[in-house]
Amino acid sequence: MKTTSTPRTQEAPSCFEAALRAFLRRRHPELLSDNDFILRRSEDAAATFSRGRRDGHSVYEALELSRAVLYDGLRFSRYDTLFEVVSEWFPEVAPRRRPDFCLKLLPLCTQVFERYAPGDDFESTPAYRVLTTELIGIVQQNLDRYGF
Secondary structure: OOOOOOOOOOHHHHHHHHHHHHHHHHHOHHHOOOHHHHHHHHHHHHHHHHHHHHOOOOHHHHHHHHHHHHOOOOOOOHHHHHHHHHHHHOOOOOHHHHHHHHHHHHHHHHHHHHOOOOOOOHHHOHHHHHHHHHHHHHHHHHOOOOOO
């Protein structure tokens, strides 16, 4: 039986997968366990790269096209925003404890983040400052809860 899908090559998705995992580790650690998302996004990026090369784009241009697919909707990071707030406003949270502290607080911030429509350019909007002010309040309310 003939299949209509393109067979998965091992090298292409794995290099995109490694890049995405490294990016998620830094910017969206809460997404690292979503293997289906990571695999799907990596395969889409690899397919975009292949299509770009077939269409005559240079390697660099095809990589840029694939990166746009790989990181679509991920440039703004709830985790990064919270981490930045904690780092700037709460020096009593030791640097080595900030990542875990922020991961614990992130679910408590969901309702605040959902009141905004943060896209890839959200950090340059006036609403971003309002969001960070609200996050400062949540962190302040929860410092004692997590032992700081």
